[in-house]
Amino acid sequence: MHCGQRLTTAVPEGDRLRRFVCMDCGFVHYLNPRPVAGVIPVDARGDLLLVRRAIEPRIGTWVFPGGYMDVGETAEEAAARETMEEANLPVSELSLLGVYTRTGPGVVVVVYEGIANGRGSVGEESLEIGWFRPQEIPWPELAFDTTNWALRDWMNRRGHALPPEAHVEPGTGR
DSSP, X not given: OOOOOOEEEEOOTTOSSOEEEETTTOOEEOOOOEEEEEEEEEOTTSOEEEEEEOSSSSTTOEEOSEEEXXXXXXXXXXXXXXXXXXXXXXXXXXXXXXXXXXXXXTEEEEEEEEEEOSOOOOOTTEEEEEEEOGGGOOGGGBSOHHXXXXXHHHHHHTTOOOOGGGGSOTTTTO
């Protein structure tokens, strides 16, 4: 049980990183990455769905549906839930595409490819949805580096050539 005293930063005994530590009881509060789950929904023609973000960070940029996992759900359940929330689109037959990490905000992004069961519509966290042929992906307008990496892996998995703009820094057009 925690004693309720203030935390300070220190390197706990046997550790190598500064952590939030209670100097009275020795409790260590670890800040761990937050898991994110997402789906690249694909229709029968091989087109994929992306959503334009209506929330920060990176409002107005494109991303596949995804978001933070809730306690008590699997990564697959979270990915399917987020796709319903952001694109009103049920997905099935989820297949793991990859797991992506980046430094900074501390997220672990678990990405699936899934079968789109319908066409979807704008959800609560989206400005618009768009169906794209692989060669039409708006690479310079993607939200995150993890979005770019996952879509590149998806393209490679399906045998599509990567255009030069696939290597543009996400969200910058550069």
